[in-house]
Amino acid sequence: MPSVSFSRFEREVLSLYAPPMRRPATRRKVRQVLRELSAYCPSTTRLTPTAIADWMADHGHRAPATHRSLLAALHAACRYGVSRRYMPDPFAFRGVGAWLPGDELEAEEPFRRHRKPAEIRQVLSRADLEAKSGEWDAARLRALVYTLAFTGAHKLEVLGLRPRDLDLAGRVLVIRSHPARRLKRRARAAQLPIADPLAAVLESWLPLCGCDWVFPHKRRTGFWHHCRPGKTPLDEVRALGERAGVSGLTLLDFRHTVGTLAEGWGIGELALQRILRHARRQTQDHYRHEDLEVLRAAAAKIAY
Secondary structure, three states: OOOOEHHHHHHHHHHOOOOOOOOHHHHHHHHHHHHHHOOOOOEHHHOOHHHHHHHHHHOOOOOHHHHHHHHHHHHHHHHHHHHOOOOOOOOOOOOHHHHOOHHHHHOOOOOOOOOOHHHHHHHHHHHHHHHOOOOHHHHHHHHHHHHHHHHOOOHHHHHOOOHHHEEOOOOEEEEOOEOOEOOOOHHHOEEEEOOHHHHHHHHHHHHHHOOOOOOEOOOOOOEOOOOOOOOOHHHHHHHHHHHOOOOOOOHHHHHHHHHHHOOOOOOOHHHHHHHHOOOOHHHHHHOOOOOHHHHHHHHOOOOO
C-alpha cells in the first residue's frame, strides 16, 4: 500500500470539493478537518483510529454536533484515500456514528438549541414594537424573525429569498437555488405555506425592501449576508433577543424550535419532514429536543 504525504492527500481531496462540484461551506469543512488531522498524520498510513481518537480528545470542548459534522467530512475524505489505496479504512473499526453515542452526548450539551413558545412570543413582540418606529432596519429585522419563526427554514434559505419567491395571495413561499445562493441539496427546494401572521408582516415589508431581495443588504447590492461585525443577521437577531430578554438567540434556534415544538402543535413526523425538508430521519432527530412542556401536554391526554 503506497503511503503519500498528508499534504498531497489534502490537495487531492480538496480538488474534488472545488465549486461548483460542492458548496464552498462543504469544502471549508473538509479543509478544516484535514488541516487539523495533518498535525497527527505526516502520511496517509498514519491516519488511524488512534489518530482520530487523539484529535477528538484534543478538541473535546466542541459541541457533539460539530464533532459529528467534522467526522462525516473526514469519512468522505477517507473514502477517497481508501479508493486510491493510500490507507486502510480508519472507519472500518468504528463508524462515524459510533464515535459519538448520540443520546449520551446530546444530554451533555452546555447550550439549548430550541426556545420556549413564550420566548419566541417575546422576540416577535419586541420586533413588532421596534418596527413601529418606522426605521427600515427594524422593519427588515421584524420580517426576518417572523419568517424564521413561521417557516423553520434554514437561515440562508430565508436570507436568499427574492420577492418573486413569495405568493402572498396564494400564501406560498418557494425555496429554490439560484446563482447567488445554492441549496445544499435538490430536495431542499420546496413550496412552503405562509401562515397568516407571517403574511401580514411580509405584506407590510415587501414595499419597503427596495431591492430584488426580500432581505437585502442595507446598500441594496445583494442579500443580507456579508457585512461588518455587529451588523450581520446573526448579530442583529442576537441583539434583538437580548432586548426581548432572550439571551443567546441565534437564527438556527428558530429551526430547532419548530422541530421540537411540532409534536405539541399536532404536526406529525411526515409533515414535519416536509416542512424541514430533511432527507434522513437521523438529521431530523437532530432538530428535535426533549421539552417538558411538550411532554406534559402529551401526558395530559392519557386517559383510561
